[in-house]
Amino acid sequence: MSKESPGITVSKNKDFSEWYTQVVLKAELADYAPVKGLIVLRPDGYAIWESIRETLDKKFKSTGHKNGFLPVLIPESLLAKESDHFAGFNPEVFWVTHSGENEIGDRLALRPTSETLAYSMYSKWIQSWRDLPLKINFWNTALRAEIKATKPFLRTSEFLWQEGHTVHATQEEAEKEVMDILEIYKKTVQEELAIPVITGKKSDKEKFVGAVYTTTMESIMPDGKALQMGTSHFLGQNFSKPFEVKYLDKNNAETFAWQTSWGVSWRLIGAMIMVHGDDKGLVLPPRVAPIQIVIVPIYYNDKDADRVNAEADKVEKMLKDKGLRVHVDRRDQLTPGFKYNEWEMRGVPLRIEIGPKDLDKNKVMYATRHIKQKLDLPMDKIESEIDHILEKIQSEMFEAAKKMLADKxxxxxxxxxxxxxxxxxxxxxxxxxxxxxxxxxxxxxxxxxxxxxxxxxxxxxxxxxxxxxxxxxxxxxxxx
Missing domain, CATH: 3.30.110.30 (C-terminal domain of ProRS)
Structure with a gap:
C-alpha cells in the first residue's frame, strides 16, 4: 500500500482486508507501533474511544458502579489459584522474568484479564453483608500475545477496554447484574455506533474460561465474518471459593459471594469502521464522530473571502453554542474538491459548503457522508434543523446496518x-x-x-x- 496515495486505493468488496487497513491508516485513526502486534492510537481514534467510554461510564455510574485502578503485573502464583481460568489464558500471556539483569523469582504476567488480581483484593475488602454489593469497573489495557494474525482494533497484543467485576450476596442479584450490563452494552452499540447486535448465551465450549455461563452480543461484518462485540459473565462462586471472597451474612454465618465480570474493548471501533465504511473511506455515526460537521468556505478572490469567512465563523459559533463538534477548513492552499475528498475519507457525517452564490441566495449547501446526498438549507433554518439532520443520519446508518444483518x-x-x-x-x-x-x-x-x-x-x-x-x-x- 502506498503511503503517498491520499485516498483509498482498493474496493471494500474486492479486498476487504486491505481496504480496512487503508481506512485505519489514512483516516488517521491509528498507526503501527515499532513492536509487532501493537498500534498507536491517534487523536481521532482516541476521540472515538473517549465517546464510547463517556457514554458507558455515565451508565455504569448511574447504576451504582464506581471506577478503580489495577496494576498491570500479576504474580504467576496468583493466576494459578483458579486453574481452569489460568490454563485458558496461559498461551496468550506475556511474562516478566527479570528486573534489570536479575531474575525476579515468581514470574509476573502482564495482565491478560484481571479476575485473579481483583478478587485477591476483594477478599480483603469484603467482610460482611454490609460491604455488598461491590461493583467496580476498571478502564485499562489488557495484553495478550496476538502476534501472528494481527489487525488494528480487532486483534492486537495490547488493547484498550473496560472490565467490570462485581460481588453480590445472592445468585439472583448477580445474574440480574449480568443481564443489566448486557443491556447497557446493547443500547450503547446500537444507539451510539449504529450497529445492530444479537444477544444471547455462549455454548459451554465457547464461554469465558471460569464462568458458569457467558452472555454475549454478536454482529456480522460485511465480509461475512462474525465479531463478538462484548460479553457479560456469570461467575457464580467459581472464583469466590479459591480466592475466599466471602462474607458474614445477617445471621453471622460465613457465606461465599456470587460474582460477575464483563467487558468491551476498542474492537467496537473496528466493527464501526467495517460496518459503515465505503470505498471513499470512513463513515462515522454522528454521535461518536470527533468532528460532526465540517464547514468548507468557497471563494476565489479576496472580496468574496471576507464575507464567506465571516459567515463561516458565524455558522461555526452558532453550531458550537448548540454543543456540536464543528471544524472550519480554512486551508487556502487546497481546493474545495481536495477538501471534500479528505473529509469524506475521514468520515465526517455532515459537510456544509458556503460560497458567494450561496450567500446571495441566503442559504448553504450541505452534504451527508453516509449516502452522499447534497441539499440546500436556508440560513435561518440551520440552527433549528441541524439536530434533526444529524439524527436522521444516525437513524439511517442504523437501519442500513440492520438490513445488512438481516440479509446475511x-x-x-x-x-x-x-x-x-x-x-x-x-x-x-x-x-x-x-x-x-x-x-x-x-x-x-x-x-x-x-x-x-x-x-x-x-x-x-x-x-x-x-x-x-x-x-x-x-x-x-x-x-x-
Whole structure:
C-alpha cells in the first residue's frame, strides 16, 4: 500500500482486508507501533474511544458502579489459584522474568484479564453483608500475545477496554447484574455506533474460561465474518471459593459471594469502521464522530473571502453554542474538491459548503457522508434543523446496518444448505442438539462455531449436523 496515495486505493468488496487497513491508516485513526502486534492510537481514534467510554461510564455510574485502578503485573502464583481460568489464558500471556539483569523469582504476567488480581483484593475488602454489593469497573489495557494474525482494533497484543467485576450476596442479584450490563452494552452499540447486535448465551465450549455461563452480543461484518462485540459473565462462586471472597451474612454465618465480570474493548471501533465504511473511506455515526460537521468556505478572490469567512465563523459559533463538534477548513492552499475528498475519507457525517452564490441566495449547501446526498438549507433554518439532520443520519446508518444483518442471516435445517450459507458469508440459524461433539465436528468441517444462542431462540426440532433432537436453535458463523 502506498503511503503517498491520499485516498483509498482498493474496493471494500474486492479486498476487504486491505481496504480496512487503508481506512485505519489514512483516516488517521491509528498507526503501527515499532513492536509487532501493537498500534498507536491517534487523536481521532482516541476521540472515538473517549465517546464510547463517556457514554458507558455515565451508565455504569448511574447504576451504582464506581471506577478503580489495577496494576498491570500479576504474580504467576496468583493466576494459578483458579486453574481452569489460568490454563485458558496461559498461551496468550506475556511474562516478566527479570528486573534489570536479575531474575525476579515468581514470574509476573502482564495482565491478560484481571479476575485473579481483583478478587485477591476483594477478599480483603469484603467482610460482611454490609460491604455488598461491590461493583467496580476498571478502564485499562489488557495484553495478550496476538502476534501472528494481527489487525488494528480487532486483534492486537495490547488493547484498550473496560472490565467490570462485581460481588453480590445472592445468585439472583448477580445474574440480574449480568443481564443489566448486557443491556447497557446493547443500547450503547446500537444507539451510539449504529450497529445492530444479537444477544444471547455462549455454548459451554465457547464461554469465558471460569464462568458458569457467558452472555454475549454478536454482529456480522460485511465480509461475512462474525465479531463478538462484548460479553457479560456469570461467575457464580467459581472464583469466590479459591480466592475466599466471602462474607458474614445477617445471621453471622460465613457465606461465599456470587460474582460477575464483563467487558468491551476498542474492537467496537473496528466493527464501526467495517460496518459503515465505503470505498471513499470512513463513515462515522454522528454521535461518536470527533468532528460532526465540517464547514468548507468557497471563494476565489479576496472580496468574496471576507464575507464567506465571516459567515463561516458565524455558522461555526452558532453550531458550537448548540454543543456540536464543528471544524472550519480554512486551508487556502487546497481546493474545495481536495477538501471534500479528505473529509469524506475521514468520515465526517455532515459537510456544509458556503460560497458567494450561496450567500446571495441566503442559504448553504450541505452534504451527508453516509449516502452522499447534497441539499440546500436556508440560513435561518440551520440552527433549528441541524439536530434533526444529524439524527436522521444516525437513524439511517442504523437501519442500513440492520438490513445488512438481516440479509446475511439465513435459517436452514439441512447441512448442505448450512455449508453453502457459510461459504457465502452468512450467519446461519440452525438447530443444535446441545452436544459438544456436534459443535466440534461442525467447527472442524466448516470453521464455523456457535456465536450465540439467542435469548428466546426457536427450536427447529432437529440438529443440523446429527439430525438428532435439537434443544435449541443457535447462530453459527465464522469469526475473526
Amino acid at each position: 442471516t439465513t435459517q436452514t435445517s439441512e447441512y448442505s444448505e448450512f455449508r453453502v450459507a457459510l461459504e457465502k458469508g452468512c450467519f446461519v440459524d440452525a438447530g443444535w442438539c446441545g452436544k459438544k461433539e456436534c459443535e466440534e465436528k461442525i467447527k472442524e468441517d466448516t470453521m464455523a462455531d456457535i456465536r450465540v444462542i439467542p435469548f428466546g431462540a426457536g427450536n427447529s426440532g432437529k440438529c443440523v449436523y446429527c439430525k438428532g433432537s435439537s434443544i435449541t436453535n443457535a447462530i453459527f458463523g465464522r469469526a475473526y
